[in-house]
Amino acid sequence: MLSTLDFSVIPLSLPFIWTGLLYSLKLTLTAMTGGIILGTLLALARLSGGVALATASTLYINTLRSIPLLMVILWFFFLIPIFTGAPMGAEKSAMITFTLFEAAFYAEIMRAGIQSVSKGQINAGYAIGMSYWQTMGHIILPQAFRNMLPVLLTQTIILFQDTSLVYAIGAKDLLKAAEITGKNYNRPVEMYLFSSLLYFAICFSLSMFVKHLNKRIAIIR
Amino acid sequence: MNYHWNWGIFFQQVSSSDETYIDWMITGLGWTVAVAMSAWVMAFIIGSIMGTLRTVRSKPLAMIGTIWVEFFRNVPILVQLFLWFFVVPELLPHNLSLWVKQDMPAKEFITATLALGLFTSARVAEQVRAGIQSLSRGQRYAGLALGFTEAQTYRYVILPMAFRFIIPPLTSEFMNAFKNSAVAFAIGVMDLTFMSRQMVEESGQVIESLLAATLLYVVCAFAANRVMSVIEKRSHVPGFILAK
Numbered sequence: 369m370l371s372t373l374d375f376s377v378i379p380l381s382l383p384f385i386w387t388g389l390l391y392s393l394k395l396t397l398t399a400m401t402g403g404i405i406l407g408t409l410l411a412l413a414r415l416s417g418g419v420a421l422a423t424a425s426t427l428y429i430n431t432l433r434s435i436p437l438l439m440v441i442l443w444f445f446f447l448i449p450i451f452t453g454a455p456m457g458a459e460k461s462a463m464i465t466f467t468l469f470e471a472a473f474y475a476e477i478m479r480a481g482i483q484s485v486s487k488g489q490i491n492a493g494y495a496i497g498m499s500y501w502q503t504m505g506h507i508i509l510p511q512a513f514r515n516m517l518p519v520l521l522t523q524t525i526i527l528f529q530d531t532s533l534v535y536a537i538g539a540k541d542l543l544k545a546a547e548i549t550g551k552n553y554n555r556p557v558e559m560y561l562f563s564s565l566l567y568f569a570i571c572f573s574l575s576m577f578v579k580h581l582n583k584r585i586a587i588i589r
Numbered sequence: 590m591n592y593h594w595n596w597g598i599f600f601q602q603v604s605s606s607d608e609t610y611i612d613w614m615i616t617g618l619g620w621t622v623a624v625a626m627s628a629w630v631m632a633f634i635i636g637s638i639m640g641t642l643r644t645v646r647s648k649p650l651a652m653i654g655t656i657w658v659e660f661f662r663n664v665p666i667l668v669q670l671f672l673w674f675f676v677v678p679e680l681l682p683h684n685l686s687l688w689v690k691q692d693m694p695a696k697e698f699i700t701a702t703l704a705l706g707l708f709t710s711a712r713v714a715e716q717v718r719a720g721i722q723s724l725s726r727g728q729r730y731a732g733l734a735l736g737f738t739e740a741q742t743y744r745y746v747i748l749p750m751a752f753r754f755i756i757p758p759l760t761s762e763f764m765n766a767f768k769n770s771a772v773a774f775a776i777g778v779m780d781l782t783f784m785s786r787q788m789v790e791e792s793g794q795v796i797e798s799l800l801a802a803t804l805l806y807v808v809c810a811f812a813a814n815r816v817m818s819v820i821e822k823r824s825h826v827p828g829f830i831l832a833k
Contacts, residue, residue: 434764434807436771438782439799446795450592529665535775536782543668557679564668571663 377558381549388545389566391459395466395541396528402467403527404520407474411482412504414475425475432472438533440469445537458539462531470527477519481512518582525574529567542566598794599801610788610798617784618805624701624778625770625809629763631706636713637752641743643714644721654714661711667772670704674776701773709766716758720751753824760817764810771806781805 413425432440444465449455485508493503513520532543540548542563550559599611642654661669674697678689693699724747732742774783785802789795 434768434810435803436768436782436806438771438774439785439803439806442782442786442789443799443803446789446799450795529663532665532667533772535667543665543671557676560668560671560676564664564672567665567668568660568663572659575659575663 373558374555375558375562377549377553377555378562380553381546381559381562384549385542385545385563385566388540388542391539392528392531392541395462395531395534396524398463399466399470399527399531400524403470403474404478406467406471407476408478408509410471410475411478414479415482416500429472429475432469433476437469437530438536441465441533441536458534458537461537462534462539466527466531470523473523474520477516477523478512480519481516482508484515485511514585518578518585521574521578521581525571525578528574529571532567592796594796595794596797598792598797601792603791610792613784613788614781614801614805616779617781617802618809620698620773620778620780620783621767621770621806621809624698624705624773624780625767627702628705628709628770629766631702632709632713632762632766633759635707635710637717637748639710640714640717641721641748643718645743646739654718658711658714661707662715666705666708666769667775669708670701670772670776673704674700697773697776697778700776701770701778705766705770705773708769709762712762712765713759716755716762717751719758720755721747723754724750750826753826753829756817756821756824760814760821763813763817767806767809767813 410425410429413421414429415422417425441462445456445458445461448461489507489511490503493507498506531541534541535543535547538544546559546563547556550556553559599614600609602609603613639654639657642650643658645651664672678686680686681689689696728746728750729742732746733739737745770780771782773780774786777783781802785798788798788801792798
């Protein structure tokens, strides 16, 4: 019952929750940065690579998009020791998994972004003597990023929510930290409520920011 | 790489039981399909209601829809699952709480379905809202001009078109329901993820176990995709563009 809840556990748990939250944020930022870079390369390969490169990139994107993230996390966690002979920590393994997995999703967003820039701009780039990479780097990609910024951020919100899935391999993220402190202080209900409140606060304010951004971009166009 | 392949493992008996590993995978597939399908039905019904509410004229009703969507969309599915499984039973009145904790049949399955269903309902609601808002305003006025009430306008004019327009994004959400159902393992539903983890522990055949579960997930998502594509073709309105 509500009357038996004791929220005095929350201040006590804060230092530990903070390390968990910090890991969740670090995982999100790493996977976002790595995922966007790798995703952009995948999108470029899909759009302008040769047949072999485009097929490989499409295959990579479609495969990862049709498998549950949880399975991908398990694959990596169990496979790395087979290949390297030594187990990798859950935290490190999750970083690599999330970067590779999210790249597939960022790639599709970047593809849409690149395709939203008119073709004439590529030709214009070539016409003034730029190479392929110069055209992409100076003309197409900056616009693609700008057009897709809200969508990239929305994907990052989803990514932040998905980081809670590292629970499956025991990495100490926000959710796991809440679970551990809940067990230690014998107050699991309060800790689960507190952690969901934190997730909600972060995701909600980020999504409000995206909404605001969307409006700003809409005005400029 | 030093890995001992053994594809015959699926036909071997699990020690300490008379089942084979292939039976385990079938059990897992059964629970995954059960959770995903029941959650989808729930999400579709609730999501349609909430999405529609967000577009009606009444401010309080629209507010309910907005709060619903924002709440269920901004908390990770795994956290929501734990809320339903560990937190909600504690907040119920004493007798009900005891019943849920001790006697409720298929507790894990029901909790997982509820959590996934509500989580997905917020996403469905967003698609429904987008579908309704993509219709030209004239359609609503036409309905009202014909003397329909607001409810009738929705029933006979707006929703039939809106639902047809949003079949493609609903298809992705249906496929996502299968993928997201994987979290159910965390509260002990014996779904594909649970069974493949179990098989890794029991048999040590990591690649075979995970590959079987992964392929079955892909098959599920593909089947969901085909079903929706049949519905899309069947419900097609002549004169509108049909995606290939």
